[in-house]
Amino acid sequence: MSPLAHALLWLVRAYQYLLSPYFGTQCRFAPTCSHYAVEALKKHGAVKGSYLTMRRLLRCHPWHAGGYDPVP
Numbered sequence: 001m002s003p004l005a006h007a008l009l010w011l012v013r014a015y016q017y018l019l020s021p022y023f024g025t026q027c028r029f030a031p032t033c034s035h036y037a038v039e040a041l042k043k044h045g046a047v048k049g050s051y052l053t054m055r056r057l058l059r060c061h062p063w064h065a066g067g068y069d070p071v072p
Contacts, residue, residue: 005046028066039071
């Protein structure tokens, strides 16, 4: 993984451990959006992983049905 992907992964992990416990489980998808981000960054690197994560986050809202949505 590139240094940029590692940095982004660190940010997602920091969110998971520091902020996520206060928000509770509100994601409409499985795996959750933060777990999706970790998988996308590990599998596709910084650029494509970030793109996939942003697409996913934009779909995560009350008017979307959610459901199972794995990293492609």
